[in-house]
Amino acid sequence: MLERFSKFVIEKHKYILVLWLALMIISTYPFKKVGEALTYSEEPFLPSYVESREAYRLLREKFPKLNLSDVILVIKGGDVRDQLVREFLKKLEEEVKREIEPVSSVDTLNKAYELVLSKYHEVIKERKEETIRDLLPKAKELHSNLMDLKATLSKLCRIIYGVPFTYYEMWRDLIEEGYSPPKYDVHYIDELAFLRAKPIVIGIYDEALGKLNTLAAFTLYNFLLMPYYYIFHYLWDYSLRGIYLSRNNLTKSGIKVLNEVVGRLLYPARALLSLSFEYPLGRSISTPGTVKLFSLILRKVNVTNWRYESTLNAIIEGYLRSELKDGQYRFAEAVLKLPSSPSEADYLRVVRDFVEEEFKRVTPPPYPNGIPPRLYRKYVNRSNDTMLVYFYFVKDCDEREGIEAVKRIGKVVRSLMDELGLRGYTAYLTGSYAFLADTRSLVFKDVSIIDKAAIFLIT
Numbered sequence: 399m400l401e402r403f404s405k406f407v408i409e410k411h412k413y414i415l416v417l418w419l420a421l422m423i424i425s426t427y428p429f430k431k432v433g434e435a436l437t438y439s440e441e442p443f444l445p446s447y448v449e450s451r452e453a454y455r456l457l458r459e460k461f462p463k464l465n466l467s468d469v470i471l472v473i474k475g476g477d478v479r480d481q482l483v484r485e486f487l488k489k490l491e492e493e494v495k496r497e498i499e500p501v502s503s504v505d506t507l508n509k510a511y512e513l514v515l516s517k518y519h520e521v522i523k524e525r526k527e528e529t530i531r532d533l534l535p536k537a538k539e540l541h542s543n544l545m546d547l548k549a550t551l552s553k554l555c556r557i558i559y560g561v562p563f564t565y566y567e568m569w570r571d572l573i574e575e576g577y578s579p580p581k582y583d584v585h586y587i588d589e590l591a592f593l594r595a596k597p598i599v600i601g602i603y604d605e606a607l608g609k610l611n612t613l614a615a616f617t618l619y620n621f622l623l624m625p626y627y628y629i630f631h632y633l634w635d636y637s638l639r640g641i642y643l644s645r646n647n648l649t650k651s652g653i654k655v656l657n658e659v660v661g662r663l664l665y666p667a668r669a670l671l672s673l674s675f676e677y678p679l680g681r682s683i684s685t686p687g688t689v690k691l692f693s694l695i696l697r698k699v700n701v702t703n704w705r706y707e708s709t710l711n712a713i714i715e716g717y718l719r720s721e722l723k724d725g726q727y728r729f730a731e732a733v734l735k736l737p738s739s740p741s742e743a744d745y746l747r748v749v750r751d752f753v754e755e756e757f758k759r760v761t762p763p764p765y766p767n768g769i770p771p772r773l774y775r776k777y778v779n780r781s782n783d784t785m786l787v788y789f790y791f792v793k794d795c796d797e798r799e800g801i802e803a804v805k806r807i808g809k810v811v812r813s814l815m816d817e818l819g820l821r822g823y824t825a826y827l828t829g830s831y832a833f834l835a836d837t838r839s840l841v842f843k844d845v846s847i848i849d850k851a852a853i854f855l856i857t
Contacts, residue, residue, distance in 0.1 A: 469804055469831050471787040471811060475823035478778055478785040479766050484508060486818050487787065493810050500795040500803040505788035507777040511765050514773075518762050526753050533729070533749045540733045541740065544718070551714045552707075560602035561595075568594040728756070791831070800831035 471490075473483070484507075491504040568591035572578075577587050718734060732752040736744055766774065778785050789807060791800060804827060811825050 469789040469791070469800075469807065470828050471789070471807070471825060472784065472828060473787070473823055473825050474784040477782055478507075478823075479782055482818055482820060483785070483823075484765065486814055486820055489814055489818075490787065490810065493814070494789065494807060497810070498803050498806050500791050500799045501789050501807070502792045503790045505790065507766055507769070507774075507785060510769050510773050510777060514763055514769050518768075522757060522760065526757055529753050529756075530746075530749055533753065534745060536729075537733050537736075537745050537749050540730060541736055541745075544730065544734055545738060548711065548714050548718070552710055555710055555714070556602060556605070561599050564595045564598045564602065565591055568592075728752070797831075804831045 487506040487508045491506055491508065494501050494504050569587065572587055572591055572594075577590065579587075715734065729752060732748055736748055740748075762768070766778075776786075791803065795803070808827055811827075814820075815823070815825065
């Protein structure tokens with residue numbers, strides 16, 4: 399009889415849950431025995447004419463250890479992953495828990511997703527703390543390196559601009575003293591400016607690079623200072639050809655010419671300049687990345703503002719930030735915000751802020767694909783067109799309260815489906831209290847299958 403009934407259900411309903419739920423039942427203990435009794439019994443265990451109360455009594459007698467106090471809402475039709483179904487589940491849980499006292503909890507796909515999110519946030523919190531602990535020592539090391547880089551670039555700017563500016567000042571002073579063409583030859587003025595500038599330039603190097611031993615000073619003077627100075631001397635002299643160097647002319651155009659000269663001076667002098675950082679400082683500016691960075695600084699620094707430390711530092715820091723905008727350097731950009739002598743609290747604040755920002759980029763698992771398959775299958779079948787909602791009742795709920803609760807659940811389901819416009823879905827209740835209740839008044843379609851198919855019972 400059950401066989402004939404199953405065929406009838408399958409023929410009439412393409413997506414009925416009979417086979418799927420049967421597989422769920424027979425795959426677990428003691429539901430396996432339920433499946434055997436219902437499927438393989440020579441005499442049908444539950445004939446089609448048995449009413450729901452009698453079916454419930456027979457099940458309790460045959461399987462006394464089964465917990466038959468739960469009720470299940472079956473929703474089938476379209477794609478149950480739809481956002482409207484999710485909203486339905488949310489409102490259903492809220493209303494049932496608020497209005498129907500015998501129900502202690504409602505277990506839905508939403509609940510499963512909340513469980514996943516809870517675990518996700520727990521893991522994220524742990525990862526954040528781990529990341530903060532890992533980054534604190536790195537922040538200190540990186541801050542030291544960044545301060546060193548800023549200082550090195552500042553020293554380099556002082557040399558690059560200090561030498562030409564000193565030479566320019568000597569030219570200006572000489573012209574103000576009366577050494578101007580055509581009375582004096584340009585080359586004579588040039589040589590005189592060179593001799594006057596030389597001790598000042600050495601002082602600039604000493605101030606920028608610190609005190610050096612005799613060998614370092616000799617190396618610096620012979621292999622860096624003089625060649626660099628001669629290159630500038632040539633470029634400056636070449637740039638001034640054709641310019642009438644009167645007092646006014648030099649005052650008006652000298653700075654502009656000097657800036658142009660310094661811009662051209664960087665690349666011919668680059669190899670020589672790198673010596674000053676490779677030898678005494680262990681640094682080199684000859685790498686492409688450093689040259690690019692320094693060329694960016696050159697656009698802002700000029701012969702008039704290089705002497706102001708705050709201005710120079712602001713320019714260097716600004717371009718460091720612009721270069722550190724790339725994703726892999728975001729941490730360096732954050733560390734650069736620290737003061738020159740940060741406290742432990744400063745380090746912790748910057749690292750924590752950075753970690754919080756970085757973890758905002760991590761997106762939580764999506765609904766419902768982020769739910770693990772084994773957990774997901776508790777609620778939704780493989781074709782995603784049937785969903786189960788589990789209602790758990792309080793332990794001391796008596797039969798009358800249970801039956802009344804089932805009827806009220808049915809009304810809530812119907813009301814919410816109408817309210818949300820959930821079209822194309824069929825909903826019905828099953829479970830022990832649903833068997834005891836007059837289920838014909840609770841479901842929307844196919845009411846009779848609840849009375850006749852005990853196979854739908856899952857606890």
